[in-house]
Amino acid sequence: MTREFRNHLSNGETIQEIAPEALAVCAEAARRTLRHPLTGEPMEPTREQLQAALALVEEPAAVEQLGGEGKSLSLALADYVLALPGHGVHTHTANNALARRDAEGFQPMYTQLGISVGLLEPTHGYDLNALPDRRRVAAYACDITYGYSDEFIFDFLKDELLPPFARRQRQNLPGAVLVDEGEVPTVDEAENPLILAEPSRRYEPFDPMQKLYSWVERELRESRDYQRFDDVKSIRLTPEGRKRLNAYLEQEGNKFLIRRGGQSEDDRENNSAEYAEDALAAQLYYEANVDYTFDDGNVVYLDPLTGRIRREMIWQNQLTNFIRIKEALKSDSQVLLPTPARIKNMITPQAYYAMMSDRLRLISATLQQDAGELESVYGLKVTQIARSPFTRPRRDWPFQCYVSREAKREAILTLALAKHEEGNAVVIITRSILQAGEYAKALSESTDAPVRLLTALNESDEAKIIGQAGRRIDGIAPITVATQMVGRGTDIRTDPDGKLTVISEEPGLNRSMDLQARYRAGRASQAESESFLIGSLDDDVFRFLPHTIVASLRADYKSHRMTRIPEDEAESLLQAAQAEAEALSRHHRTETLRLGTLLTAQGREFFSRLFAGEPGHVFLGRARNAWGSYLDDLMKARRRNPAYLSLAQDRFQAMMENLFPKAVSAAAADGRGIFTGALLGVLGVGSFLVRMPGHILVWAVATGIAVMAAALVAWRERIPLSRSPLHSA
Secondary structure, eight states, rough: OHHHHHHHHHHHOOHHHHHHHHHHHHHHHHHOOOOOOTTTTTTTHHHHHHHHHHHHHSSSEEEOOTSOHHHHHHHHHHHHHHHHHSSSSEESSSHHHHHHHHHHHHHHHHHHHHEEEOOOOOOTBBBBOOOOOHHHHHHHHEEEEEHHHHHHHHHHHHHHHSSGOOSSSSSSOOOOEOOOOHEEEIIIIITTTTEEEOOOOBBBOOOHHHHHHHHHHHHBBBBBTTTEEEGGTTEEEEEHHHHHHHHHHHHTTOOGGGTTTTHHHHHHHHHHHHHHHHHHHHHHHBBBTEEEEEETEEEEOOOOTTTOOEOOOOOOOHHHHHHHHHHHHHTOOOOOOOOOOOOEEEOOOOHHHHGGGGGEEEESSSSSGGGHHHHHHOOOEEEEEEOOOTTTTOOOOOEEEEHHHHHHHHHHHHHHHHHHHTOOOEEEEEESSHHHHHHHHHHHOOSOOOOOEGGGGGGGGGHHHHHHTBOTTTBBOEEEEEOOSSSSTTTBBBTOOOOEEEEEOOOSSHHHHHHHHHTTOOOTOOSSEEEEEEEESSGGGGGGGGGGHHHHHHHHHTTTTOOOOOHHHHHHHHHHHHHHHHHHHHHHHHHOOOOOOOHHHHHHHHHHHHHHOOOHHHHHHHHHHHHHHHHHHHHHHHTTHHHHHHHHHHHHHHHHHHHHHHHHHHTTTTTGGGHHHHHHHHHHHHHTTOOOOOOOOHHHHHHHHHHHHHHHHHHHHHHOSSSSSTOOO
């Protein structure tokens, strides 16, 4: 039938015209080849799964299908139909484990239909020197390619570094891009850039860095010397703090922080202040087995959304090095402190998926709340699929909030043991490795039931632990304590008559994180299930509320000897805190997108003036002055301090409107100048990254490269050099 469908397409029929019949054939293949992992019965797609698949096929769309209703099979059905034209389908998953599970799990169905399936094996995708092996090239050549979303994006970044004639060695532009748990890369992580970098071979001197770390901890005082911005984990030195820092550096005679040549005195002072601010942030905001953990003795980043190790991610500037110093001081040892890696290429998930918007499909259980952003940024409208009658309802208990972390911990332990006594399998989801370990230890000391622990430190056992989390062992239901690893995409299956209790020990920064945790208790295979969300005023989400309000509430309840906040008030507090957190995150994503548009517009105006005959040195002088002013603010804003960020955006907007009025109005015009704008943006950001925004040599080199690039673009796009690329040739 696959060959017949392809013949219909070659004869002029559209994918939408053949979709119903093709889905019916795929559904039959699923029934014949796939088995339910719990019951062993044929896996026959439900009406809701077919509806979701059809919505994905008909046009680029975002489909919301409730948790536990088989989104993976819905996606696989749509994959088959979209693969029929032969242009390739890329299926992005939330992690490598899910990519392997689905690629191997649906392989029998695809084989029956004559469709080839490839899997992107996990690699250190951020490593510039990691060349693709034959298996990776073969995976991209298949009809359907499964992989973790980051693997696709890093391969794209590598391709972009190749000469135009050599590109697409790793991947061709697919006919369709389908994203499971779609709001994760397009919303939750949209603004976090994925960076392809060349590791540095130079190192910072350990002793002066360690001395600065210790001096900052010992001598600087809050309010007098620095301000805290807890909502973004940022520190800003006050004028008094800068004065003390400069005095210390002069006294030590080791201005190792300002060796880089060609910088102004202000630039050098900013460098010194930023080192001190990073040292303070490492001390005040970052904790082992909460924000980072260790891999072969190295400090590695822990993803707060998934609880997984992200080896490809590091903190900016010197923050990672000061965290290394913090840990080295605990063991009285020294460590290597690499200078920041040299960035070769980078892109945000938002920019990557926006580029794919004409072929993008998303599916998840929590898309409706981001419907406005998905439509404005990616042009996707959310389609909601009705609840399946086969999904057993779960009981979601109201949010419980305690005054202190200690009271919350005691309540969770009591609840878990009580539910286990009732015969329920219990899963506790924590926000950190540290918390998971503490709960597992306390429970092991309180019960003879099997207590299992799942964190990033034993992720190789993930499939086994999750597979047993809902199953009785020798007639005894287990207790499983895990980080966010058991969140999205995880199916915790129970015995046919089993009961499951899921307890989230801290609310997330947005509602979708809480819903995803509750959905672990709402699977079609579970006879009875319930979910609890329990928090305290010490949790991260409440730092988005005014400090005085939280402190007043804590004092008021303690004075009345109350440990738990009434449910109605607790729910109102949580909604207010999550609304603030979501608004700030949405603002950051909007500003990131706006900056990209303006940078592109400036680049197009730059080449417009060059092509129109304006002397390069005249325009360059004007642009240099404007960029210097903007970059000065941007350097202060890089850690997303809201006050500085707003100032930077306002100044840049005014500069664009006054200096380049044509460019702003042309930002939404045709895409002819996108390549040139992106090039100039990279050059400008490159000068920012090397911390030489005012150095004439950088701009001279940039001008030479830009002129050569203009000639290349003109040749590629056949634009006469005497005319502006803002107009059609």
